[in-house]
Amino acid sequence: MKVPFVDLSANYHSIQEDVDAAVHRVLNKCDYILGQAVKDLEDNFAAYCEAPYAVGLDSGYSALELILRATDIGPGDEVITAANTFMATALAIWSCGARPVLVDADPATYTLNPALLEAAITPATRAVIPVHLFGQPADMDPILEIARRHNLLVVEDACQAHGARYKGKRTGSLGDAAAFSFYPAKNLGAYGDGGMAVTRRADLAEKIIWLRNVGQSAKNLHTLKGFNHRLDTLQASILLVKLPHLDQWNAARRQSAALYNQLLAGAAVVTPQTAPQVEHVFHLYVVRVHHREALIQVLNEAGIGTGIHYPTPIHMQPAFQDLGYPVGSFPVSESYASQILSLPMYPEISPEAVAYVCDTIKAFVKNGPASST
Template identity: 50%
Template sequence: MIPFLDLKAQYASLKNEIDAAVLGVLASAQYVLGPEVAQFEEEFAAYCDAKHAVAVNTGTSALHLSLLAAGVGPGDEVITVPFTFVATVSAICYAGAVPVFVDVEPVTLTMDPAKLEAAITPRTKAIMPVHLYGQMADMDAIMATAGRHGIPVIEDACQAHGAEYKGRRAGSIGVSGCFSFYPGKNLGACGEGGIVVTNNDAHAKTMRMLRDWGQERRYHHVLKGFNYRMDGIQGAILRVKLRYLDVWTAARRTHAMRYSSLLSNLDTVETPVEVAYRRHVYHVYAVRCRDRDALHRALEAEGIQSGLHYPVPVHLQKAHEDLGYRPGDFPVSEAAARTVLSLPIYPEMTARQVEQVVAAMEHDAYVS
């Protein structure tokens, strides 16, 4: 069997370092926040070319706190995309704001800047592009539109650790950038975790208080905050893994290039496009298929796991039907939801496994 990802293999490759890091936290009894989390914040901020990093318990919490720090509240509108994981929209709802959608570009499946201007109203308080699958949105165009209206941009970089746009790291362009360390991410914790990076001193200070019950100092609660703190063990593990992130990214990119080369003659599949000035980190290698479900079943029959990211866009999810959107409102997102299939990709994957996946895709069970 070829798994969609192999977390056991990653742990095995770092077992001694991770075990030592965890035991160090247990011995210190610094289980919540603490020095390991503080050091990870410094190291991850430097990795992203940002001044501050605020570690939290999930990527969703990172998005939520970024919105609150930007002054988003009840009745405000936040523009984002419908083709994303639901957490992007949930965070907007947590802030009491209203999600407003714009469609994605057909090639990159990231926010279409040409649709952005028409969505802005006097109630728009933030724009939240999603760096989908590991490739950044067109940030220059988005920032230009946002700048004309004085609207902050918050990057949902939860799938884009180390991605770049014209040489700038994901998370460093908007007022803040939000990352998830869910185990399957390019940089994954052994559990849950998230972080916000920002160059804004005031936002960083606010988010540090909000993640820890709104405390300015112990038992002095300035804001109505949350319990969004990162565990010390996760901070220690992430410090170990961060040292390998660039090597892992290089491996992902190598696998992606091999997929694209081998699949170039298969006319039933459209491979992802890496825009020339955007460094794709391939959190997901998503192809477009004429009959996605048939390919999904064919791969499963061959013992190959694949994923659907995402089969139902957020505007058509039952949980968000109150927003009033209907089928046909965002045709590019809806077409993507019908056709995308994520192939196995992870650093520990071998070239032979990539070849086996492609061979299965060429099998008569699918193409005939």
């Protein structure tokens, strides 16, 4: 049996007729830049996130960056985020001229540990970016309470958490603003790059609209020094087709995650924990294992794809050595980075495929890593 890490082809073929028709509508209309599909997607995605405003952009990275820029965060400012996130989170802060300040992960959920947040705040702190990692929302209530006491902006990095809920509320509606990525492998993925900024603030949405389109508040009137970070109309048309399926696809992911948990019980593998009052959407199904490289080899030989998200914490990346954090600064993130392994996860994965992955892992654990040599 072959089990890919993700199967984009299966997803496309399940909605091929509708996707092809949507693309052809754009091609016939020729409204390729900020066309009607972009506005329709913004309206529909804002409603889905239970937020008033959404602005289509070219990536989740751009969404984070433009949210920060729209609030005038820049040189001399600090923005707190998680040590164990994708590089784009920290790069968005750096792109504004601000300094990323890192906080370690919660040992159970892998999201930013609220108990460590207040100690990271300084007079230069302007914002906090909690990351909804792997599809699980961060523990937002204590984060929001601390942020409000210190008058800090809260920006959700929801790039892996389309449709997730925290205490009944959608990601995207929890903080002052949120960033989503539509990278093809995401729970709601385009067929190229794309992103969305979601906010409850009209002033913030307006500035992001200007910033994304070379600073124009009206045609040829450049109110701000802006950028070219527009969402492509073709991608928006595809996402409009996919959005109504998102809850169903997320439910399928949760079902597969539950099966993984059941079949891996007692197999010397640490399976994901879902926090109370959270609806996890399992963008990734991440376990912790010993002898990870040997297990990856065995899984690869069995035709099973895997990933590692993420093998190197932000402060240990060469690009961010200038932050000055020595090894050992974030023990949870550093320890887990050598153990985490992402197993195949996508809405169309079959129970038989999940069982095959689990049987292969259990055989590895039973026989020991030496059996793979």
